[in-house]
Amino acid sequence: MKDELPFYRRFLLRLGALTRRQLRFTLMLVGASWGVLREACRPTSWRRTVIFEFKSTLRQAAGGGLFSTLFTAALTGFGIVAQAIYWLGIAGMADTTDSLLATVLVREIAPVLVGIILLGRSAMLSLTQLGQLTIGGELRALQAQGVDPFLVLVMPRALAMMLSSFTLGVVFSAISLSVGYGVCRFSSVITMPLWTFLYDIVGAMKPIDYLGIPLKLIISGFLLSLATQLTGLDATRSDSLATLLPRGFARGIMVIMVVNVVLGVTVA
Numbered sequence: 001m002k003d004e005l006p007f008y009r010r011f012l013l014r015l016g017a018l019t020r021r022q023l024r025f026t027l028m029l030v031g032a033s034w035g036v037l038r039e040a041c042r043p044t045s046w047r048r049t050v051i052f053e054f055k056s057t058l059r060q061a062a063g064g065g066l067f068s069t070l071f072t073a074a075l076t077g078f079g080i081v082a083q084a085i086y087w088l089g090i091a092g093m094a095d096t097t098d099s100l101l102a103t104v105l106v107r108e109i110a111p112v113l114v115g116i117i118l119l120g121r122s123a124m125l126s127l128t129q130l131g132q133l134t135i136g137g138e139l140r141a142l143q144a145q146g147v148d149p150f151l152v153l154v155m156p157r158a159l160a161m162m163l164s165s166f167t168l169g170v171v172f173s174a175i176s177l178s179v180g181y182g183v184c185r186f187s188s189v190i191t192m193p194l195w196t197f198l199y200d201i202v203g204a205m206k207p208i209d210y211l212g213i214p215l216k217l218i219i220s221g222f223l224l225s226l227a228t229q230l231t232g233l234d235a236t237r238s239d240s241l242a243t244l245l246p247r248g249f250a251r252g253i254m255v256i257m258v259v260n261v262v263l264g265v266t267v268a
Helices: 007-040 048-063 066-090 094-136 138-144 149-186 194-204 209-233 241-266
Strands: none
Touching: 007 149, 007 209, 048 094, 048 149, 066 094, 066 149, 094 138, 094 149, 094 194, 094 209, 094 241, 138 149, 149 194, 149 209, 209 241
8 A cells, every 4th residue: 555655655654654763762761751750759769679779770880880980080181181281281372271171071071981981881781681671571570560660670770870970970080180180290291289280170160060060970871871771671572682782872872972962062
């Protein structure tokens, strides 16, 4: 029957089907975000199993990702901060160092790299677990027993990832700046104390940055967790880890970039 339709109508049908598939996950993400925020405000939602899952995810995401964050921050401090301070001093633009580091490193680079670390270490783990539970039918068994997977699994993990993202973002910024300062101090590029160096960078930040930077870290961690978890919950019998992992990784990267670009434009 569809073959008898004109070409433009077949094109519109395919375009509409593609649009519905793409918007479906976006609407799921918006709905899940509202559901998590609503349930988190209810004291009755925080039962012992929910608190245990929250603490477990927080320990895995923040504690497990701490070493990766420290290592990445050290490399960033050595490769970006120290080089920026050195070459700006050579070019006679040392006065712009503080504002450049505050804008580029703290506001732009830190949220993206922390989001990628959380995606690889924690979000993909949640995707794998929920995907296997969905494909194997264990989630349906939990629902049959009166256990709500959204309340017991999705909500605490999303909130734990949100808190972990903010914590690791602060650690990343502090360590990368400190390592960059140490390299430059060792090379006698700068002579000021560390606290003066950090104070100048904080002072170079705009007032809106004190709102925009935490929002980037909090929202990206929150939506990153929800995007990967929903990918696992939305798995079908025809799916496997070989199909879920690339899909979840792509969605996670997309969430990180969209959040940072949108907030970077709106709070600039």
